[in-house]
Amino acid sequence: MRDYRLIDADCHVVEPPHIWEQWLPKKFRDRAPKLVKDDEGGDAWQLQPDAPPMYIGLVATPGMRYEDIKWKGYTYETVRKGCFDGKARLEDMRLDGVDAEFLYPSQRTMYYFMGNEDRDFHRAGVRAYNDFMAQEFCAADPERLFFLAQMPNLGVEEGLAELERCKEMGARGAIITTWPAGGDDLVREDEAFFAAAAEMRMPVSIHINIQRKRNPRPKLEGPAAIASMAMAGMLMFPPIMAELIMSGLFDRVPGLQIVGVETEVGWIPEALEQLDNFYWRNRAHTGVEIERLPSEYFRNHFTCTFIRDKVGVNNRYDIGVRNMAWSSDYPHHGCDWPYSRKVVAEMFDRVPVEERHAICAGNMVRLYGLPQAA
Numbered sequence: 001m002r003d004y005r006l007i008d009a010d011c012h013v014v015e016p017p018h019i020w021e022q023w024l025p026k027k028f029r030d031r032a033p034k035l036v037k038d039d040e041g042g043d044a045w046q047l048q049p050d051a052p053p054m055y056i057g058l059v060a061t062p063g064m065r066y067e068d069i070k071w072k073g074y075t076y077e078t079v080r081k082g083c084f085d086g087k088a089r090l091e092d093m094r095l096d097g098v099d100a101e102f103l104y105p106s107q108r109t110m111y112y113f114m115g116n117e118d119r120d121f122h123r124a125g126v127r128a129y130n131d132f133m134a135q136e137f138c139a140a141d142p143e144r145l146f147f148l149a150q151m152p153n154l155g156v157e158e159g160l161a162e163l164e165r166c167k168e169m170g171a172r173g174a175i176i177t178t179w180p181a182g183g184d185d186l187v188r189e190d191e192a193f194f195a196a197a198a199e200m201r202m203p204v205s206i207h208i209n210i211q212r213k214r215n216p217r218p219k220l221e222g223p224a225a226i227a228s229m230a231m232a233g234m235l236m237f238p239p240i241m242a243e244l245i246m247s248g249l250f251d252r253v254p255g256l257q258i259v260g261v262e263t264e265v266g267w268i269p270e271a272l273e274q275l276d277n278f279y280w281r282n283r284a285h286t287g288v289e290i291e292r293l294p295s296e297y298f299r300n301h302f303t304c305t306f307i308r309d310k311v312g313v314n315n316r317y318d319i320g321v322r323n324m325a326w327s328s329d330y331p332h333h334g335c336d337w338p339y340s341r342k343v344v345a346e347m348f349d350r351v352p353v354e355e356r357h358a359i360c361a362g363n364m365v366r367l368y369g370l371p372q373a374a
Helices: 019-023 026-031 086-096 107-114 119-140 156-168 188-199 222-246 268-286 294-301 310-314 340-347 353-368
Strands: 007-012 034-037 043-046 100-104 145-150 173-175 204-207 258-261 302-306 324-326
Touching: 007 258, 007 302, 007 324, 007 353, 019 119, 026 119, 086 100, 086 119, 086 145, 100 119, 100 353, 107 119, 119 145, 119 156, 145 156, 156 188, 222 258, 222 268, 222 294, 268 294, 294 302, 310 340, 324 353
Parallel strands: 007 100, 100 145, 145 173, 173 204, 204 258, 258 302, 302 324
Antiparallel strands: 034 043
């Protein structure tokens, strides 16, 4: 039993230099990401010979001044070891006052494997990441480092198989990057996966967005890049939330829990008000048949994470205290390590102690069924 007081609902792992040599089957290693140098002497991953390298700078920033944050020039020797090593992560958590973390992968790397047409390579890459997390990184302390399993994009049956495999390895939940059946839109075929996750009591996480073939990710630079990073959660996640609710999925799978990751929360009251309003006005001619108001489904089935969102904290009653969870985004450039306690104290100034505890720890304890000290 642990006394969880500050739980990070969304943080990440940077792939360690040895991950693919150790965890990817030998026959696929010639196509694995290769560690190379960027033009400033930093480390980067080369995914394909003709593609720009994947720099590590912005995803490995703990302790850096804002002025020093950049993509290039950082190496595995110059960034904190906690970015990629489980034992070192525990020390960084101790310094930051964080009791436990729920861990997400580098989506850039997952997109590389999941975008490959070779199903065997796709499957092997996802499995290699999940094995590394379960058997190496989180093995440093499974009561504080919580493994969430990345799901492949190979159809519902493959997703179910990996869900069951990872559950046996100790996964606490699942991460979907696409709809389980692999289509651009949510369909009835997807429900077998969601029903299995609900039966296993494994919440399903969606990190900001669902990848769709008709909407490839654009490469953004300069002002557009800042706008995209700042607005991603409030622009990309609401349509996904609405699609899930309006589909009637929660009427058919009432035990399903969805985690909206890195979405922020200040936008939620207005979104729910408009969903309810336009549902009433348009339910007949659109043929949408759901048993309750959209806002009720949100409050019963969704938890959304935020990093810095004073507006959301101030409007927690309109959002739902039980539907919010604090996160740091460590080790990405949105994190405030080692000052998370300071940031939390400022955001939760004058918030009742029990509500602060719910948002900063208790909601994760309840959602994932963690054993909590009395």
